[in-house]
Amino acid sequence: MPDQELPGAVRTLAFTFRIAARSHPGLTVGTLLLVPAAWAAGSLQALWLKQLVDGVVGGVAGAVVLAIGLLALTNVIGWATGAIGARLNHTFQEKAGLVLEQRLIETSAGLTGIEHLERPDQLDRLDPLRKEAWIVHWTFEALAELVGAVAQTTLTLVLLASVHPALLLLPLFGLPAVLVARTAARDEQAAQERTGEERRRQRHLVKLGSGAAPGKELRVFGLGPALFDLSRAAWRSEHRVRIRVAWVAAGRKVAATLIMAAGFGGTLLLVGAGVATGQASVGDLALAVVLAAAMSGNLGMVVGMTQWLVGCLAVGSRFLWLHDRADRERSLPDQPRVAVPERLTAGISLRGLSFRYPGTDRMIFDDLSVELPAGRVTAVVGENGAGKSTLIKLLCGMYRAEAGAVLIDGVDLARLDLEAWRRRCTGAFQDHAPFELTVREAVTLGDLDRASTDDATVHRALAAAGATGLLRTLPDGLDTQLGTTWPGGVALSGGQWQQVALARGLIREQPLLTVLDEPTAALDAHTEDALFTRYAESARDRSRAGGITLLVSHRFSTVRAADHIIVLDRGRVIEQGDHETLLRLGGHYAELYRIQANAYRGSE
Numbered sequence: 001m002p003d004q005e006l007p008g009a010v011r012t013l014a015f016t017f018r019i020a021a022r023s024h025p026g027l028t029v030g031t032l033l034l035v036p037a038a039w040a041a042g043s044l045q046a047l048w049l050k051q052l053v054d055g056v057v058g059g060v061a062g063a064v065v066l067a068i069g070l071l072a073l074t075n076v077i078g079w080a081t082g083a084i085g086a087r088l089n090h091t092f093q094e095k096a097g098l099v100l101e102q103r104l105i106e107t108s109a110g111l112t113g114i115e116h117l118e119r120p121d122q123l124d125r126l127d128p129l130r131k132e133a134w135i136v137h138w139t140f141e142a143l144a145e146l147v148g149a150v151a152q153t154t155l156t157l158v159l160l161a162s163v164h165p166a167l168l169l170l171p172l173f174g175l176p177a178v179l180v181a182r183t184a185a186r187d188e189q190a191a192q193e194r195t196g197e198e199r200r201r202q203r204h205l206v207k208l209g210s211g212a213a214p215g216k217e218l219r220v221f222g223l224g225p226a227l228f229d230l231s232r233a234a235w236r237s238e239h240r241v242r243i244r245v246a247w248v249a250a251g252r253k254v255a256a257t258l259i260m261a262a263g264f265g266g267t268l269l270l271v272g273a274g275v276a277t278g279q280a281s282v283g284d285l286a287l288a289v290v291l292a293a294a295m296s297g298n299l300g301m302v303v304g305m306t307q308w309l310v311g312c313l314a315v316g317s318r319f320l321w322l323h324d325r326a327d328r329e330r331s332l333p334d335q336p337r338v339a340v341p342e343r344l345t346a347g348i349s350l351r352g353l354s355f356r357y358p359g360t361d362r363m364i365f366d367d368l369s370v371e372l373p374a375g376r377v378t379a380v381v382g383e384n385g386a387g388k389s390t391l392i393k394l395l396c397g398m399y400r401a402e403a404g405a406v407l408i409d410g411v412d413l414a415r416l417d418l419e420a421w422r423r424r425c426t427g428a429f430q431d432h433a434p435f436e437l438t439v440r441e442a443v444t445l446g447d448l449d450r451a452s453t454d455d456a457t458v459h460r461a462l463a464a465a466g467a468t469g470l471l472r473t474l475p476d477g478l479d480t481q482l483g484t485t486w487p488g489g490v491a492l493s494g495g496q497w498q499q500v501a502l503a504r505g506l507i508r509e510q511p512l513l514t515v516l517d518e519p520t521a522a523l524d525a526h527t528e529d530a531l532f533t534r535y536a537e538s539a540r541d542r543s544r545a546g547g548i549t550l551l552v553s554h555r556f557s558t559v560r561a562a563d564h565i566i567v568l569d570r571g572r573v574i575e576q577g578d579h580e581t582l583l584r585l586g587g588h589y590a591e592l593y594r595i596q597a598n599a600y601r602g603s604e
């Protein structure tokens with residue numbers, strides 16, 4: 001289970017309301033007053049109807065004219081407040097939605113680590129928020145409509161009590177419906193939590209089955225039917241739980257509706273008897289019929305709006321949960337933060353590092369010690385799952401180690417100003433983000449701290465990433481839109497996307513740490529080889545600030561260009577040294593290098 005319960009409805013409502021009200025106080029108040037006013041006008045009409053009926057029955061012309069006038073006036077007011085309220089509400093929703101979305105991005109991206117994006121239990125929790133963030137915007141409409149429904153119900157009750165005090169009991173008959181709605185919403189949320197994994201799996205399988213990237217594998221392996229079966233199984237497993245919850249809720253709702261109907265029947269009997277005995281007027285009967293009928297509708301609306309609001313809050317509570325995490329992070333005892341050094345003199349030392357991913361049992365590193373000397377290019381090699389990418393995550397402060405420390409020129413990374421550290425880090429990753437922007441934008445995103453980026457800088461970054469040739473083929477040079485789903489956008493191959501990502505990673509000047517986690521795996525071996533040999537040379541030239549490059553690659557022809565090579569095996573360093581030393585050692589590295597070199601020669 002995730003480390004913390006989801007926040008309750010009241011806290012979530014206050015939180016969502018606070019964010020929106022702070023950004024648009026006038027709209028908030030306007031919406032919350034006008035929408036309910038339109039509702040209340042509905043009940044007043046019933047009162048004027050009673051006056052009208054009594055006026056007609058008693059033959060009092062003045063009362064009839066007054067009642068008609070009031071009916072017309074209330075109608076106009078109800079219509080006008082309804083129309084303006086709806087307009088305001090719409091504007092408010094759009095504006096508040098934008099603020100909420102902005103906060104969501106800020107909160108999610110602002111968390112120091114990436115645990116919430118990688119841990120399955122936390123992903124299950126965040127999934128509805130990512131997919132249905134827009135539901136949170138409806139919280140205010142749901143709230144305004146609920147306040148309106150409650151206001152109308154209250155006014156209806158006051159009017160019913162004026163006919164016969166016993167009619168105040170009418171809402172008791174509607175109470176089960178309200179309780180049933182609340183329970184149904186809670187059960188639905190619990191079912192959502194329980195079936196989060198199945199839902200994600202099903203969506204993942206549908207995405208695989210219909211996406212462009214897996215299209216080839218799907219055809220070669222004839223995976224369509226198998227994926228469909230798996231997706232159907234995941235859907236069934238999720239659906240079974242949710243259908244059971246829906247049926248139980250439907251059963252309870254039928255019972256609650258029967259109780260409401262009994263209340264309506266009782267009202268008619270009571271007031272009808274009063275008219276027969278002369279204790280009530282015909283107008284009272286008309287009022288009671290209209291209001292009692294409206295009462296079940298009103299309570300139904302209260303129930304519906306409550307359900308709607310609770311549904312919005314269920315999604316909002318995930319937002320608050322994320323927000324709480326950010327708050328907890330901010331409220332950690334504020335240790336004096338050490339400034340990030342302008343240049344590295346010693347380098348980075350990983351000392352006695354022990355780490356396992358939160359929520360898992362397996363140690364990825366157990367007492368790992370590694371030195372990354374300042375101004376040097378260090379390569380890490382090792383089989384799949386050896387811990388290479390995890391090492392990078394720890395160096396960038398995405399996770400904290402359980403024991404040991406990452407020392408930056410002797411200072412524990414945990415004591416450094418992490419944001420400032422990250423501003424001095426850069427990198428490119430195999431699972432890079434394909435930013436479908438112009439080439440210039442996709443590259444300059446790598447250094448937003450720079451006051452302005454001239455074209456020469458972008459060209460330099462693209463050249464360093466070996467993408468000059470690619471640029472020549474693009475119709476509008478740096479202004480070319482990437483991604484075919486945009487007007488005039490061009491399609492890039494996997495390797496070309498990687499080149500753009502690498503250029504983004506290389507645009508920052510004088511980084512203290514450059515992590516290159518298989519950033520060119522989609523390039524051919526020759527191109528990668530030439531690129532890194534050139535990169536390693538320029539990195540040595542630029543090593544004045546003591547910047548460190550950490551390269552992860554499975555290609556030994558590339559790795560040999562590094563100053564220092566670390567061979568990882570299941571989280572342990574089994575060999576290290578430069579290429580020549582490791583070859584002389586005749587160990588694991590030498591063996592793998594020879595296998596690759598032979599395969600490479602054989603393929604030529």
Ligand SMILES: Nc1ncnc2c1ncn2[C@@H]1O[C@H](COP(=O)(O)OP(=O)(O)OP(=O)(O)O)[C@@H](O)[C@H]1O
Binds near residue numbers: 357383388389
């Ligand atoms: N987010 C995660 N949660 C739990 N375990 C993880 C997570 N990411 C990686 N692991 C586990 O940590 C171990 C090391 O993974 P890592 O990605 O660091 O290996 P790697 O050496 O980079 O592998 P590759 O060469 O395949 O990229 C693997 O066993 C992997 O299953």
